[in-house]
Amino acid sequence: MGKPLRLGIAGLGTVGASVVRIVQSNLSSLTLRAGRPVTITAVSARDRKRDRGINVDGFAWYDDPVAMVADPNVDVVIELIGGASGAAEAVVRAALAAGKPVITANKALLARHGVELARLAEAAGLSIGFEAAVAGGIPVIKTLKESLAGNTVTGIVGILNGTCNYILTRMEKEQLSFETCLAEAQRLGYAEADPTFDVGGFDTAHKLAILTSLAFGTEIDADAIYVEGITSISLEDIKAADELGYRIKLLGVARRTDSGIEARVNPAMVPKKSVVAQTSGVLNAVAFDGDALGEVVLVGPGAGGSATASSVIADIVDAARGHRTPVFGLPVNELMLYQKAEIQAHKGGYYVRLSVYDRPGAFAGIAKSMADRDISLESIVQHRRSNDDEAPGHTGAPQPVVLITYATRETEIRAALEAIEAAGHIAEKPTLIRIESL
Amino acid sequence: MGKPLRLGIAGLGTVGASVVRIVQSNLSSLTLRAGRPVTITAVSARDRKRDRGINVDGFAWYDDPVAMVADPNVDVVIELIGGASGAAEAVVRAALAAGKPVITANKALLARHGVELARLAEAAGLSIGFEAAVAGGIPVIKTLKESLAGNTVTGIVGILNGTCNYILTRMEKEQLSFETCLAEAQRLGYAEADPTFDVGGFDTAHKLAILTSLAFGTEIDADAIYVEGITSISLEDIKAADELGYRIKLLGVARRTDSGIEARVNPAMVPKKSVVAQTSGVLNAVAFDGDALGEVVLVGPGAGGSATASSVIADIVDAARGHRTPVFGLPVNELMLYQKAEIQAHKGGYYVRLSVYDRPGAFAGIAKSMADRDISLESIVQHRRSNDDEAPGHTGAPQPVVLITYATRETEIRAALEAIEAAGHIAEKPTLIRIESL
Numbered sequence: 036m037g038k039p040l041r042l043g044i045a046g047l048g049t050v051g052a053s054v055v056r057i058v059q060s061n062l063s064s065l066t067l068r069a070g071r072p073v074t075i076t077a078v079s080a081r082d083r084k085r086d087r088g089i090n091v092d093g094f095a096w097y098d099d100p101v102a103m104v105a106d107p108n109v110d111v112v113i114e115l116i117g118g119a120s121g122a123a124e125a126v127v128r129a130a131l132a133a134g135k136p137v138i139t140a141n142k143a144l145l146a147r148h149g150v151e152l153a154r155l156a157e158a159a160g161l162s163i164g165f166e167a168a169v170a171g172g173i174p175v176i177k178t179l180k181e182s183l184a185g186n187t188v189t190g191i192v193g194i195l196n197g198t199c200n201y202i203l204t205r206m207e208k209e210q211l212s213f214e215t216c217l218a219e220a221q222r223l224g225y226a227e228a229d230p231t232f233d234v235g236g237f238d239t240a241h242k243l244a245i246l247t248s249l250a251f252g253t254e255i256d257a258d259a260i261y262v263e264g265i266t267s268i269s270l271e272d273i274k275a276a277d278e279l280g281y282r283i284k285l286l287g288v289a290r291r292t293d294s295g296i297e298a299r300v301n302p303a304m305v306p307k308k309s310v311v312a313q314t315s316g317v318l319n320a321v322a323f324d325g326d327a328l329g330e331v332v333l334v335g336p337g338a339g340g341s342a343t344a345s346s347v348i349a350d351i352v353d354a355a356r357g358h359r360t361p362v363f364g365l366p367v368n369e370l371m372l373y374q375k376a377e378i379q380a381h382k383g384g385y386y387v388r389l390s391v392y393d394r395p396g397a398f399a400g401i402a403k404s405m406a407d408r409d410i411s412l413e414s415i416v417q418h419r420r421s422n423d424d425e426a427p428g429h430t431g432a433p434q435p436v437v438l439i440t441y442a443t444r445e446t447e448i449r450a451a452l453e454a455i456e457a458a459g460h461i462a463e464k465p466t467l468i469r470i471e472s473l
Numbered sequence: 474m475g476k477p478l479r480l481g482i483a484g485l486g487t488v489g490a491s492v493v494r495i496v497q498s499n500l501s502s503l504t505l506r507a508g509r510p511v512t513i514t515a516v517s518a519r520d521r522k523r524d525r526g527i528n529v530d531g532f533a534w535y536d537d538p539v540a541m542v543a544d545p546n547v548d549v550v551i552e553l554i555g556g557a558s559g560a561a562e563a564v565v566r567a568a569l570a571a572g573k574p575v576i577t578a579n580k581a582l583l584a585r586h587g588v589e590l591a592r593l594a595e596a597a598g599l600s601i602g603f604e605a606a607v608a609g610g611i612p613v614i615k616t617l618k619e620s621l622a623g624n625t626v627t628g629i630v631g632i633l634n635g636t637c638n639y640i641l642t643r644m645e646k647e648q649l650s651f652e653t654c655l656a657e658a659q660r661l662g663y664a665e666a667d668p669t670f671d672v673g674g675f676d677t678a679h680k681l682a683i684l685t686s687l688a689f690g691t692e693i694d695a696d697a698i699y700v701e702g703i704t705s706i707s708l709e710d711i712k713a714a715d716e717l718g719y720r721i722k723l724l725g726v727a728r729r730t731d732s733g734i735e736a737r738v739n740p741a742m743v744p745k746k747s748v749v750a751q752t753s754g755v756l757n758a759v760a761f762d763g764d765a766l767g768e769v770v771l772v773g774p775g776a777g778g779s780a781t782a783s784s785v786i787a788d789i790v791d792a793a794r795g796h797r798t799p800v801f802g803l804p805v806n807e808l809m810l811y812q813k814a815e816i817q818a819h820k821g822g823y824y825v826r827l828s829v830y831d832r833p834g835a836f837a838g839i840a841k842s843m844a845d846r847d848i849s850l851e852s853i854v855q856h857r858r859s860n861d862d863e864a865p866g867h868t869g870a871p872q873p874v875v876l877i878t879y880a881t882r883e884t885e886i887r888a889a890l891e892a893i894e895a896a897g898h899i900a901e902k903p904t905l906i907r908i909e910s911l
Contacts, residue, residue, distance in 0.1 A: 057623050057765055064690075067803045068622045166620070172766040174612075174620035182604070182612035184506045185495050185786025252502075310772055313751050327495055327783040328610040331773030334748055336766065345765040348623025358796045365505045 037071035040355040043109030045100035045126045046116035047080035049340030050140055050167065052087040054113065054347050059089075065348070069355035079103040104129040111136050111354050113347060119143035127163075131155045136359075138350040140167035140343055146241040146257040149248065150370065153362035162359040164350030169242040170195060170319045172342030173335040174349065179249040179323065180364045186325030188250040190290040192471060195242040197317035197337045198226045198233040199265050199285040203302075204315040207273050207282065213266065225317060235264035236285060236300040243287030247298050248363045248370070250289060250323070255363070256373040261299040268302050272388060272466060275416060275437045276304055281386075282312040286471060295374035297381060303471040304386050310334060311473055322473065381445040384413065384470035387452070390433040390462040397460045398436075404454040405440070408447040413439045433462035439470070475509035478793040481547030483538035483564045484554035485518040487778030488578055488605065490525040492551065492785050497527075503786070507793035517541040542567040549574050549792050551785060557581035565601075569593045574797075576788040578605035578781055584679040584695040587686065588808065591800035600797040602788030607680040608633060608757045610780030611773040612787065617687040617761065618802045624763030626688040628728040630909060633680040635755035635775045636664045636671040637703050637723040641740075642753040645711050645720065651704065663755060673702035674723060674738040681725030685736045685811075688727060688761070690803045694811040699737040706740050710826060710904060713854060713875045714742055719824075720750040724909060733812035735819060741909040742824050748772060749911055760911065819883040822851065822908035825890070828871040828900040835898045836874075842892040843878070846885040851877045871900035877908070 042058070044051050058065065058075055066072045078091055079100040097103035100122055104112050112130035114137060116123040123144050130137045131152065139145070145152070145168055156163050166176045170193070179188070194200050198220055205216040217234065220226035232238050244257040265285050276283050281304035289298040305312045310332045314320035319337025324330050336342035353359075363370060391397050405412060416437040440448065452465045480496070482489050496503065496513055504510045516529055517538040535541035538560055542550050550568035552575060554561040561582050568575045569590065577583070583590070583606055594601050604614045608631070617626070632638050636658055643654040655672065658664035670676050682695040703723050714721050719742035727736040743750045748770045752758035757775025762768050774780035791797075801808060829835050843850060854875040878886060890903045 053765070061623060061625070064625075065623070067807050068798075070798075173769055174616050177615065177620055178612050181790065182615055182787045183783070184790040185499060185503065185783050187499070187502075308751065310748055310751060313746065313748060325783065327491070327779045327786070329774045329777075329780055331611055331771065333769065333771050335769030339767075341765045342767055345621070345623050345763060348765070349620045352619065352622040356796070356798065358794070360506075360508075360794065369505050 039072035039074045040069065040351070041074055041076040041108050041110045042113055042351065043077040043079070043103045043106060043111070044075060044113045044115065045079045045103055046114065047078060047087055048115065050343045050347065051080070051115040052089050053340040053344035054115070055089045057341070057344055057348055065352070069352045071355055073351060073355055076108040077103050077106045100126045101129045104133055104135065109135065111138060111351070114139040114141060117141055117143070119147040124148060127152060128155070131159055131161055134159055134161065136162045136164070136354050138164040138347055138354065140165070140347060142168040142241040142245060146244040146255060149245065149255040149363070150367065154367045156362055157367050162354060163362045164353060165245070166350050167343045167346035169245050170321055171335070171337040171339060172345045173319060173321065173333045173337065174346070175246065175321045175333060176249065177349070178331070178333065179246065180360055183323060183325050183328065186327045188323060188325050190324040191246050191250050191288070191321065192311060192473060193243070193246065193287045193321035194284055194311060194314050194319050195239045195287045195321070195337065196233055196285060197319060198230070199239070200314065200319070201225050201317045202234070203265060203268070203283055203285065206268070206270060207277065210270060212270055213268060234266055236262040239285060239287045239300045243289060243298060243300060246287070246321070247289040247296065251291065251296055252365045252370055253296065253373045254370045256375070259298060259373050259375040261301070261378040263301040265302050267466065269466070271435065272468065275388060276386070278416065279414065279437070279439060280307055281305060281470070282307055283468065284311060288471065292376045292380065294380045295376035297376040299378060299381070301469055303469050305471050305473055309473040379446045381469070382442055384442055384472070385440045385448050386468040386470060387438040387440065387448070388466040389436045389438070389455070391436045391460055392462060393430045393432055393434045395429055400458050400460050401455050404451045404458070408443070408451045410443045410447055410451055411441040413441050477510040477512050478507065478789070479512055479514040479546050479548045480551055480789065481515040481517070481541050481544060481549070482513060482551045482553065483517045483541055484552065485516060485525055486553065488781045488785065489518070489553040490527050491778040491782035492553070493527045495779070495782055495786055503790070507790045509793055511789060511793055514546040515541050515544045538564045539567045542571055542573065547573065549576060549789070552577040552579060555579055555581070557585040562586060565590060566593070569597055569599055572597055572599065574600045574602070574792050576602040576785055576792065578603070578785060580606040580679040580683060584682040584693060587683065587693040587801070588805065592805045594800055595805050600792060601800045602791060603683070604788050605781045605784035607683050608759055609775040609777060610783045611757060611759065611771045611775065612784070613684065613759045613771060614687065615787070616769070616771065617684065618798055621761060621763050621766065624765045626761060626763050628762040629684050629688050629726070629759065630749060630911060631681070631684065631725045631759035632722055632749060632752050632757050633677045633725045633759070633775065634671055634723060635757060636668070637677070638752065638757070639663050639755045640672070641703060641706070641721055641723065644706070644708060645715065648708060650708055651706060672704055674700040677723060677725045677738045681727060681736055681738060684725070684759070685727040685734065686801045686808070689729065689734055690808055691734065691811045692808045693801070694813070697736060697811050697813040699739070699816040701739040703740050705904065707904070709873065710906065713826060714824070716854065717852065717875070717877060718745055719743060719908070720745055721906065722749060726909065730814045730818065732818045733814035735814040737816060737819070739907055741907050743909050743911055747911040817884045819907070820880055822880055822910070823878045823886050824906040824908060825876040825878065825886070826904040827874045827876070827893070829874045829898055830900060831868045831870055831872045833867055838896050838898050839893050842889045842896070846881070846889045848881045848885055848889055849879040851879050
């Protein structure tokens with residue numbers, strides 16, 4: 036049995052408190068799994084007095100997390116403060132400078148400064164564990180870095196934000212509007228008072244940036260990711276999706292294409308029978324495609340103190356055993372520059388919802404705009420609005436029309452929609468949702 | 474960059490040939506991921522001349538795999554011969570005796586001799602990698618041993634045999650009999666000429682034995698597993714399951730209970746909306762329940778040369794990096810003796826299909842037999858056979874009746890069925906299928 040691994044934990048929110056709880060209540064089993072005792076020696080948070088349901092009396096307490104890093108009784112620094120800069124960044128830099136391995140759940144920090152931090156870690160021969168940074172308790176990082184080592188990864192598709200998935204699931208199951216479900220999510224604590232980071236797709240983008248780097252061996256570039264959120268998804272779209280055999284999910288998608296890496300966050304139509312479509316509520320799901328393996332999908336809790344802490348513990352055990360792999364799977368100097376494929380180059384099927392003036396020639400005009408750009412339609416759904424049930428002939432009023440296209444280029448479909456709009460056939464901006472065949 | 478890791482591969486079937494192919498075509502990426510070059514130096518198989526789609530000229534060839542182990546240019550021995558004893562066992566023992574780490578896909582060997590081999594490996598400070606032994610390309614072993622290290626695992630539920638899942642999926646989708654689907658599986662190469670090992674549930678039992686040991690920290694005991702196969706599943710059961718919102722899947726289930734570890738392989742009713750129920754065809758799925766994490770489910774290809782080889786490669790990379798964890802997660806001496814919970818102690822819901830004589834009092838008698846043992850019925854489905862559609866009153870002919878019980882003990886439901894049989898109410902042996910609530 037080796038000497039104890041002594042942990043310093045910066046940040047005692049729900050995840051930090053759960054880590055303390057798990058380490059304390061599983062001492063003997065952790066010792067056996069880690070091959071040596073694991074013990075917490077120091078912690079840091081803003082308010083010592085706050086009731087966290089844990090006893091911190093046995094730990095050295097630091098108001099300043101950077102000071103904690105310097106504690107000679109801390110071997111490994113666990114950063115659970117959060118945020119792309121500020122205290123979290125200072126703690127991680129201080130740890131690496133002091134020759135101490137880092138474990139973090141901080142997706143924003145990695146998405147922003149990941150490559151530089153990896154360079155510092157590598158130069159110092161240290162590890163940065165971040166299983167908890169993506170998809171909470173689901174072991175997506177270890178799977179990508181270690182289990183898929185023999186694969187050329189060709190694609191990743193993931194539901195990476197529980198808040199959005201909760202809202203979309205509620206909208207579908209209860210036939211409620213986006214606004215109603217968002218308010219409910221806020222009431223339940225699943226969404227922040229300012230929900231932009233989640234519903235705007237930015238949280239998903241941070242996580243996707245990390246997965247993309249691991250999957251394709253590229254430097255992280257969070258800004259290269261195309262981002263659409265779910266705020267424009269209407270109940271009408273949810274209903275139409277259902278009718279056509281799809282569900283709408285906010286996905287992070289990354290794929291190798293001829294023109295580079297296509298990485299995007301967008302609401303997508305996914306076939307109902309896929310595992311991703313079946314992933315409901317606050318759960319996350321990540322599907323990996325590898326050339327040797329084929330597709331493997333992991334489903335589980337993507338957030339929550341104790342699930343996320345479970346991932347932190349896995350990193351602690353790896354650190355205790357001295358297991359170390361390059362931060363992003365490859366040595367930093369081998370990471371390729373990110374070759375971005377523009378969203379305009381995206382090729383796939385599309386769901387298009389139009390509000391079409393019910394006038395002679397309108398539909399023919401729309402069909403021609405599509406045909407002119409070689410866009411083939413797989414299906415067309417038109418329901419007359421209920422108050423028009425008995426209206427004979429053309430009423431002139433806008434009618435919802437849903438089109439599903441076969442695979443086409445984003446440039447083509449956008450050009451077709453512009454032409455349709457310019458011709459005055461539609462009453463509102465068209466809704467465009469990419470179809471993910473999975 | 475360290476010195477090369479030199480591999481000796483015993484067994485060049487579909488998995489072995491795929492390992493050779495992947496190592497040869499990913500040399501540079503594997504070197505980066507492993508931190509050192511990985512190279513194949515020796516191979517062994519029965520027939521050197523056989524066309525395997527790979528070139529073996531560059532490797533030392535051994536007709537005798539045990540002789541290959543002794544080759545001084547072999548650092549790690551990869552055993553892909555298969556079988557619980559014979560050559561496979563000899564190779565693994567020779568490797569451990571020679572101080573060489575082992576990687577194997579051999580579930581039968583581990584289920585039978587796992588504890589003893591782990592003891593030998595531990596004494597010699599060697600690893601035995603066996604990611605490929607369970608669920609093919611899905612990283613279930615690493616997830617259990619490493620990612621769930623901070624959890625007390627409470628349960629495992631898995632679809633671990635692609636042959637059975639293929640047959641059950643076909644039966645449901647095409648409304649065909651077990652025999653027809655088995656013949657089809659044999660024609661497609663998914664099932665052996667003698668399918669007993671698969672359809673009898675024994676293959677699933679070997680895999681479950683390994684997972685159970687990892688999950689609960691117990692010595693492997695394949696004989697402690699209760700096994701029922703799928704040969705008695707009729708199309709009638711599949712249809713009734715569908716009507717009641719379930720699918721029938723052959724599951725490996727292991728749970729901690731008050732009376733010990735309940736480990737069993739049986740066809741089970743699973744709710745249609747669960748990920749496990751959605752896993753169709755030759756795919757596998759494994760759901761883990763951990764106290765910190767909650768439930769995580771992994772879905773992917775459970776067989777096939779290249780998917781399984783992907784898991785072998787993951788073990789090779791771990792070996793190259795010198796990453797070593799105890800074979801079954803804990804040091805051998807810390808593994809507990811397996812405390813078996815008898816199947817009679819199982820508690821859960823049941824699906825019961827009876828062929829009931831359509832006579833006065835029959836149904837009342839059945840209901841009383843259930844009530845006498847405090848068994849509550851959740852639903853009762855009775856469809857008159859179509860040729861009896863217009864028969865008024867009791868015909869005396871046997872009619873299918875399906876009952877779904879609330880949670881009850883196996884002893885109680887079995888006693889009730891014995892009483893029903895003894896009372897002469899039913900024309901055939903009852904069909905009993907456990908319900909897995911997931």
